[in-house]
Amino acid sequence: GESVGLHLPTLSVQEGDNSIINCAYSNSASDYFIWYKQESGKGPQFIIDIRSNMDKRQGQRVTVLLNKTVKHLSLQIAATQPGDSAVYFCAEDSGGSNYKLTFGKGTLLTVNP
Amino acid sequence: KAGVTQTPRYLIKTRGQQVTLSCSPISGHRSVSWYQQTPGQGLQFLFEYFSETQRNKGNFPGRFSGRQFSNSRSEMNVSTLELGDSALYLCASGEGSGNTIYFGEGSWLTVV
Numbered sequence: 001g002e003s004v005g006l007h008l009p010t011l012s013v014q015e016g017d018n019s020i021i022n023c024a025y026s027n028s029a030s031d032y033f034i035w036y037k038q039e040s041g042k043g044p045q046f047i048i049d050i051r052s053n054m055d056k057r058q059g060q061r062v063t064v065l066l067n068k069t070v071k072h073l074s075l076q077i078a079a080t081q082p083g084d085s086a087v088y089f090c091a092e093d094s095g096g097s098n099y100k101l102t103f104g105k106g107t108l109l110t111v112n113p
Numbered sequence: 114k115a116g117v118t119q120t121p122r123y124l125i126k127t128r129g130q131q132v133t134l135s136c137s138p139i140s141g142h143r144s145v146s147w148y149q150q151t152p153g154q155g156l157q158f159l160f161e162y163f164s165e166t167q168r169n170k171g172n173f174p175g176r177f178s179g180r181q182f183s184n185s186r187s188e189m190n191v192s193t194l195e196l197g198d199s200a201l202y203l204c205a206s207g208e209g210s211g212n213t214i215y216f217g218e219g220s221w222l223t224v225v
Contacts, residue, residue, distance in 0.1 A: 034213070043117075043203050043216035044156075089156065099146045099207055099214050100169045103156035 008087070010108045019077040021107045023090030028071060030092035034101070035064060035075045039086045047075070047088075077109075085111045115140065117206050117217035125223045131192040134220045138185050138206030144168075145187040146214060147179060150201040159202075162187055163209050191222075199224045 013019050025033070031052040036044035050057045050064045050073075057064050063076040073090050087108050091101040118137040126132050138145050146161035146169075158171040162181035179189040185206075191198055201221050205214040 036216070043218045046213060046215055049213060091156075099144055099161045099205070100158050100171070101146075101148075101156075101214070102158070103148075105155050 008106055008108050010110065012110045012112060013080050015080060015082060015111055015113050017080055019075075019080045019084070019109060019111075021075045021077075021088050021109065023073040023075075023104045023107075025071050025073060025090065025092045025102075025104070027092060027094045027102070028068075030094045030102075032093040033064070033066060033073050034091045034093075035062075035073075036089045036091060036103075037084075037086045038089065038106070044089060080109075080111050082111045082113055085109055117204055117215055119202075119204050119217040119220050121220060122218065123221045123223075125225060126194050128194055128196060128224055130194050131190060132194060132222060133188055133190045134202055134204075134222075136187045136189075136204030136206075136217060138187070138204075139215060141208065142206035142215075143185050143209040144207040144214070145181055145185065146205045146207070147187070147189050148203045148205065148216075149173070150203055150219070151199075156203070159189065194224045196224050198222065 034049040035047040038044045048059045048062050048064050061078045065074045087106045089106045090104045120135045144163045147159040148156050150156045160179050161169045165181045176192045181187045201219045203219045205216045207214040
């Protein structure tokens, strides 16, 4: 994931629009990636995951794209709703099943009604 | 199926004290991992336990420790608390054979 810092990237969209949240990861050996959503005062909530042998995976209203060439991950949310407003984190697992995830710094998504 | 349960949810401690946080994983999950979340550093991995054994450890000082019991419940302990330990401590559980982990709501620790 990205190095963390004090500034949280923000994305503001209108209700009904599609949202795209981007993430750059650092470890080329990472073979598993996850997107989490975190609402204020709550723990991260699993959204969708993808393994390194895939380029794209779709869920309900969400799609994750993986570009291993440039080490880039994106989360697309279709028809964004006010309830989607939250901080979104990408996380990478550099291998094995030891659950040692490295998180990106997060993106704050604000959906305007 | 109940989710990951963490207790206490909120606590205030004084510098120099120690604290113990508890985590009950999702039923059937044998892996428990702990993360620290702060505004400045984001989410950082502390350690992970599977079948009572620590499998992985992050880059935190020895004041941070943990353990897992035979029923997969886990505790983490922070000794000699410092102001910088103020954070949201998150526990996550997984089945142990895959990679998806699910987080609890966290324990908010304030050190004064």
